[in-house]
Amino acid sequence: xxxxxxxxxxxxxxxxxxxxxxxxxxxxxxxxxxxxxxxxxxxxxxxxxxxxxxxxxxxxxxxxxxxxxxxxxxxxxxxxxxxxxxxxxxxxxxxxxxxxxxxxxxxxxxxxxxxxxxxxxxxxxxxxxxxxxxxxxxxxxxxxxxxxxxxxxxxxx
Amino acid sequence: xxxxxxxxxxxxxxxxxxxxxxxxxxxxxxxxxxxxxxxxxxxxxxxxxxxxxxxxxxxxxxxxxxxxxxxxxxxxxxxxxxxxxxxxxxxxxxxxxxxxxxxxxxxxxxxxxxxxxxxxxxxxxxxxxxxxxxxxxxxxxxxxxxxxxxxxxxxxxxxxxxxxxxxxxxxxxxxxxxxxxxxxxxxxxxxxxxxxxxxxxxxxxxxxxxxxxxxxxxxxxxxxxxxxxxxxxxxxxxxxxxxxxxxxxxxxxxxxxxxxxxxxxxxxxxxxxxxxxxxxxxxxxxxxxxxxxxxxxxxxxxxxxxxxxxxxxxxxxxxxxxxxxxxxxxxxxxxxxxxxxxxxxxxxxxxxxxxxxxxxxxxxxxxxxxxxxxxxxxxxxxxxxxxxxxxxxxxxxxxxxxxxxxxxxxxxxxxxxx
Ligand SMILES: [Fe+2]
Numbered sequence: 352x353x354x355x356x357x358x359x360x361x362x363x364x365x366x367x368x369x370x371x372x373x374x375x376x377x378x379x380x381x382x383x384x385x386x387x388x389x390x391x392x393x394x395x396x397x398x399x400x401x402x403x404x405x406x407x408x409x410x411x412x413x414x415x416x417x418x419x420x421x422x423x424x425x426x427x428x429x430x431x432x433x434x435x436x437x438x439x440x441x442x443x444x445x446x447x448x449x450x451x452x453x454x455x456x457x458x459x460x461x462x463x464x465x466x467x468x469x470x471x472x473x474x475x476x477x478x479x480x481x482x483x484x485x486x487x488x489x490x491x492x493x494x495x496x497x498x499x500x501x502x503x504x505x506x507x508x
Numbered sequence: 509x510x511x512x513x514x515x516x517x518x519x520x521x522x523x524x525x526x527x528x529x530x531x532x533x534x535x536x537x538x539x540x541x542x543x544x545x546x547x548x549x550x551x552x553x554x555x556x557x558x559x560x561x562x563x564x565x566x567x568x569x570x571x572x573x574x575x576x577x578x579x580x581x582x583x584x585x586x587x588x589x590x591x592x593x594x595x596x597x598x599x600x601x602x603x604x605x606x607x608x609x610x611x612x613x614x615x616x617x618x619x620x621x622x623x624x625x626x627x628x629x630x631x632x633x634x635x636x637x638x639x640x641x642x643x644x645x646x647x648x649x650x651x652x653x654x655x656x657x658x659x660x661x662x663x664x665x666x667x668x669x670x671x672x673x674x675x676x677x678x679x680x681x682x683x684x685x686x687x688x689x690x691x692x693x694x695x696x697x698x699x700x701x702x703x704x705x706x707x708x709x710x711x712x713x714x715x716x717x718x719x720x721x722x723x724x725x726x727x728x729x730x731x732x733x734x735x736x737x738x739x740x741x742x743x744x745x746x747x748x749x750x751x752x753x754x755x756x757x758x759x760x761x762x763x764x765x766x767x768x769x770x771x772x773x774x775x776x777x778x779x780x781x782x783x784x785x786x787x788x789x790x791x792x793x794x795x796x797x798x799x800x801x802x803x804x805x806x807x808x809x810x811x812x813x814x815x816x817x818x819x820x821x822x823x824x825x826x827x828x829x830x831x832x833x834x835x836x837x838x839x840x841x842x843x844x845x846x847x848x849x850x851x852x853x854x855x856x857x858x859x860x861x862x863x864x865x866x867x868x869x870x871x872x873x874x875x876x877x878x879x880x881x882x883x884x885x886x887x888x889x890x891x892x893x894x895x896x897x898x899x900x901x902x903x904x905x906x907x908x909x910x911x912x913x914x915x916x917x918x919x920x921x922x923x924x925x926x
Contacts, residue, residue: 392857396600397695403848404695404833407857410849413779418852418859424776425723427863499698499828503865504857 394498542568745908
């Protein structure tokens with residue numbers, strides 16, 4: 352049995368996750384991860400073939416920070432607005448203070464002339480831990496079903 | 509169909525925008541280039557090592573099935589059933605004894621011969637094919653296949669010169685360097701870019717943009733115009749190699765050239781600098797060597813990120829880009845992790861490559877409505893002669909691309925520079 356409080360806190364974590372990304376609050380989004388974290392975006396093709404290539408691989412929070420600094424200061428990318436729709440979170444198991452959780456996502460993207468489309472959809476396969484500061488992601492793997500990326504990939508999914 | 513191109517200059521320093529946006533041009537490219545006397549990249553041998561292994565891919569708009577026969581030889585054929593035109597093989601990769609079209613179950617052996625037609629003689633003497641139907645006449649259309657250092661190439665034309673002549677010494681040397689040992693394929697990335705395929709072929713030949721558009725390269729000293737490097741082409745100027753040597757300039761050199769405002773290296777540092785680490789693997793100390801092969805591929809090394817890129821045209825307004833990453837079979841776990849970390853630099857979300865898609869899409873969109881006389885300007889590194897450069901600030905290989913393109917398309921201007 353997963354405690355209702357834990358369940359609600361994990362729901363809030365996912366709500367914050369989508370809201371921060373959609374509002375381009377990447378620095379706040381970063382704080383949803385513990386220092387010793389892994390964030391990766393994986394084409395479903397590679398996941399099914401058992402091949403290790405990702406679309407983005409941050410092996411710790413510093414690499415995530417570097418990614419954000421680069422996006423802010425050293426990259427040019429499409430001008431866009433994102434909208435994440437995240438499904439109900441499925442808690443698959445608990446080991447110690449760590450929860451194995453999954454959720455599906457769809458992410459729409461609009462350009463600055465008001466045209467938009469479904470940009471990405473897939474599954475989050477995550478590990479959430481409870482810290483003194485509430486639940487955080489220790490691992491987040493975004494498995495992308497439509498892995499032929501439209502246009503380009505800049506801000507995280 | 510003939511195309512009437514009014515070249516303003518015979519050295520391709522002016523290219524009309526309408527060439528990127530014309531259905532007639534696109535149809536002719538399919539015929540004269542992708543199905544013409546060129547070798548196209550198909551896939552890597554390491555992706556299909558065993559008898560019966562196969563891969564499907566595209567050469568321009570044509571679906572292609574690459575298949576390894578029982579005796580180990582590699583065959584390539586048009587992936588289109590001789591009966592009703594359906595794709596025979598619907599999978600990207602796999603292993604099989606026979607390729608069977610699901611529509612009417614016509615089946616083909618691993619070399620493309622038609623070997624089975626259900627109810628060929630009808631049932632109870634009724635229906636089926638006439639007596640004169642000869643399966644030998646209805647195999648899959650074959651491509652000529654050649655392999656070089658583990659890369660599989662195909663051509664539709666009997667007139668295409670031998671592969672090694674087509675590649676020339678420059679490309680052969682680059683491929684040999686990259687493919688120096690047995691490979692281990694690490695995986696794939698794909699993206700669909702909404703622009704004309706030629707814009708990408710040009711982008712790959714444009715050394716001028718690299719350290720201007722891709723600020724990450726400059727900021728972190730991976731590739732700067734002040735470094736030792738340049739471009740090399742084959743004798744026909746259809747392929748090119750961009751190369752650079754890490755550490756051959758100082759931050760001071762770069763600052764003097766770019767001006768302070770363009771160089772953030774004082775302010776910006778990576779918290780995890782492993783992303784930029786270069787472990788020298790070859791005899792030379794080049795940290796960047798990216799070659800581009802006419803008409804559909806690129807072979808790259810940046811530090812220790814190794815990959816092939818394949819370009820598949822998808823109509824006038826789009827192309828797919830497929831990145832196949834590899835390491836070497838004798839890499840240890842640490843080296844594999846290092847390569848996987850460095851591929852953050854490349855692909856649809858690469859820190860030094862994401863900009864290309866945006867640049868191509870804005871160029872494609874903004875040039876669509878231009879009238880027939882409007883052209884792009886290609887003269888960095890000078891006009892006139894098309895030749896190798898031992899410096900970075902040039903886009904001469906773009907003119908090389910157009911010279912060979914125009915030759916194949918039969919649209920060369922009078923006195924064309926080749
Ligand atoms: Fe580029």
